[in-house]
Amino acid sequence: MTDDDLRDRMRRADPAASLRPMPEDEARRLVAGAALEVPVAPRFSSRRLPVLVGAAAVIAVVAGVLVASGGGSGQAPGPDVALPTSTEPGLENGSGLPDNSGGRPTTSGQPRPGTSTSQVPPPAPTSSEGRKTTVAVLTEAPVDPEVRCRKPEAAVLQERAQMAFEATVLRIEGNVVTLQVHRAWTGEADLVEVRNTTNSPVLAGFEPEIGRRYLVAASDLQVMGCGYSGLDEPDLRAVYDDAFPKR
């Protein structure tokens, strides 16, 4: 028996030969859990991720992540009410922009008329050592059902967004939703936390799910709504791709 014969025989007896590949989303969730130092068992095998929060809380929080514009018809999404905070000393704000907030919410984005803001304490530090960008949603005016946004345009996204990334909702705790960034068209962050202090549970018209992917854009460190942030779907992805072509 040669070495090759022996190896072939062992390979035929490989216990992992019938192992099914892990679904891509599941792998991402697992890696995201590691980056937050939250061990999670693979969901598709023998266990499931414990439900962290109720559905209502999920809706409320991600409504804050994906802020719909309160602007008038035909307007591009403007600065709603989402303000950036840099939460931990030594952590980058991840946007590629300097963070001069000193850890406090800034007012770089002026609220629209009819929109009120309230002070929000900086989110509590997490155990993660990764780069983190925190986008804090303070509050917003009730969404006017009559307001209609124009279809997202690549040119607008390119002009306004300093951050554009694909991210999975990893964890929702109270009014803080944590997203793991997988890919970035522009800007840089591993983790994004969004703090929602709004009372409005519905803004973007869809229910978020832990483990699902979203495309999120931010202008002046404010989440862009009006269709510019939403579920990771081909149409929206195409806008992102068009907005940030290969240089």
Added chain:
Amino acid sequence: MEPRQTGFEAVAQELIEPLRRYLARRTDAATADDVLSETLLVAWRRRDEMPAEPLAWAYAVARNCLANADRTRRRQDRLLVRIWQLARPPEHAPARDDPDPGLARALARLSAADAELMRLWAWEELGPAEIAQVVGMSANAVSIRLHRARRKLKSLLDEQAEGERP
């Protein structure tokens, strides 16, 4: 533009499948799940030490995590004095659906360290230098022990074949 992946995640995504196979070959499914998660966690914490070719390094992390899990389980077993432990099959007994019980029996007759070298060579398809990184030996020592282990395993399999002849 194809969006770029962030550093750790891009690497970790590539490591998941090899790590899953590594663990599936060495433990039960539930433990493999736990240890995979733990391995990624440790990899994240030690990501600054991750080499440019991270596979063998990741196997070494998984190996340590698996050893820790086994130690924890043994401690719990001792504390709980579970009756099922008395009926537990020997560590290397071939599974009922083992595709090659003869090979499993032969591997069980190698020392645990040699059997692991054989697995890393045949299943993970690592070379001596990579195996050395996983098990914490020198590449030279691995080459010598691997050579001996292969020879021993072949000899055991030949013995089996002789014994099975009418």
